[in-house]
Amino acid sequence: MLGTILLIVLVLLLLGALPTWPHSRTWGYYPSGLLSLVLVVVIILLLMGHL
Secondary structure (H helix, E strand, O other): OHHHHHHHHHHHHHHHOOOOOHHHHHHOOHHHHHHHHHHHHHHHHHHHOOO
8 A cells, every 4th residue: 555655746746847947848757766765775675665
């Protein structure tokens, strides 16, 4: 249950980190790249049954 909620929250954060606003265009892909990495780690842990 906790893993599913964490996965949903991470997906929403990933969508929110996309550089779509004018002030965040200079950030590049760092925010979404970091959240993508965290999302991949959480998915791997869920598939392995450690979370």
